[in-house]
Amino acid sequence: xxxxxxxxxxxxxxxxxxxxxxxxxxxxxxxxxxxxxxxxxxxxxxxxxxxxxxxxxxxxxxxxxxxxxxxxxxxxxxxxxxxxxxxxxxxxxxxxxxxxxxxxxxxxxxxxxxxxxxxxxxxxxxxxxxxxxxxxxxxxxxxxxxxxxxxxxxxxxxxxxxxxxxxxxxxxxxxxxxxxxxxxxxxxxxxxxxxxxxxxxxxxxxxxxxxxxxxxxxxxxxxxxxxxxxxxxxxxxxxxxxxxxxxxxxxxxxxxxxxxxxxxxxxxxxxxxxxxxxxxxxxxxxxxxxxxxxxxxxxx
Numbered sequence: 001x002x003x004x005x006x007x008x009x010x011x012x013x014x015x016x017x018x019x020x021x022x023x024x025x026x027x028x029x030x031x032x033x034x035x036x037x038x039x040x041x042x043x044x045x046x047x048x049x050x051x052x053x054x055x056x057x058x059x060x061x062x063x064x065x066x067x068x069x070x071x072x073x074x075x076x077x078x079x080x081x082x083x084x085x086x087x088x089x090x091x092x093x094x095x096x097x098x099x100x101x102x103x104x105x106x107x108x109x110x111x112x113x114x115x116x117x118x119x120x121x122x123x124x125x126x127x128x129x130x131x132x133x134x135x136x137x138x139x140x141x142x143x144x145x146x147x148x149x150x151x152x153x154x155x156x157x158x159x160x161x162x163x164x165x166x167x168x169x170x171x172x173x174x175x176x177x178x179x180x181x182x183x184x185x186x187x188x189x190x191x192x193x194x195x196x197x198x199x200x201x202x203x204x205x206x207x208x209x210x211x212x213x214x215x216x217x218x219x220x221x222x223x224x225x226x227x228x229x230x231x232x233x234x235x236x237x238x239x240x241x242x243x244x245x246x247x248x249x250x251x252x253x254x255x256x257x258x259x260x261x262x263x264x265x266x267x268x269x270x271x272x273x274x275x276x277x278x279x280x281x282x283x284x285x286x287x288x289x290x291x292x293x294x295x296x297x298x299x300x
Contacts, residue, residue: 255298
C-alpha cells in the first residue's frame, strides 16, 4: 500500500503504492516550478484529520490524478517535485504524499535523503503511526540516515505502534525510536540525540532520549546521562530517571568483560537483528545491548 494511511480514515482511499499508474491521456505536463507549486498548494491545502470523509474522498481523487500526472511526465516533473519537497512552507500533508510519490519514482540515495527530510515535516496526527514507523525503518534498512525522521517521533508523546500479529505487542515511543535507529551505526544517530536532549523539555521525550543514550553504550552517551543525573537543569523526575539508568548500567556489570573485538561483533549483530520489527527482535536487542555493555572497554 502507499506509504501512509491516514489515522482516522475508516477506509483506504489513497490507492496503492505498488500499483502501476497509467497516465491519463488528458493529463498535461507541468512545465514550470510555479505551476507545480500552485498545483500542490491547491491539492494539499487541508489536514485529513480535520475534514469530513466527503472532502477526504474528493481530495483522494485529486491526489490520484496528481500521481498519474507526475508519473506520466516523469522526466519533466520529477525535478519540480523534488524542489517542492525541499520547500518547508508547503502544506504539511504534501510532504507525506509527495514523499511516497518520490520514492515510487526513485530510490537514489539523494532522493531517500529528501524523503527523510519530508518525513520529518509531516503532521503525525494525520497518519497511522505504524505506517510512519515502517517507512522510516525501511529507509534505515537501506542505509539511509533516518535520524531527522526518527526523532520527529518525539514530537508526539503518545506515539505508539501495535503489532497484532505478535499478540497485540505494543511499541511505545522509545521502542519505536529504537526500531528506527538501531539498524544504523550508533555514530550515525548519537550526535543528533545529544543535540536534541540539550533543548528538549517534554518529559516523555526526555526519557526516550535518555534511553537512546543508554542503548548507545558509548562513553559520550554515559557522560550525557551523568550530566543530567547530577545537574540541576532538569526536573527532579528526569534526574531520577537518569540516575536509575546509571544504576542499571552498574548492575549490568558494564565494562566487566572488556573485548573490543566482541563489542564490535555484538554491535553488528544488533544492527542486523533490528531488520525485524517484532517482540522477539526487541528481546534479542535488549540481550545484545547487555552483552555490549559488559564487553565495553571503559576509560581509566
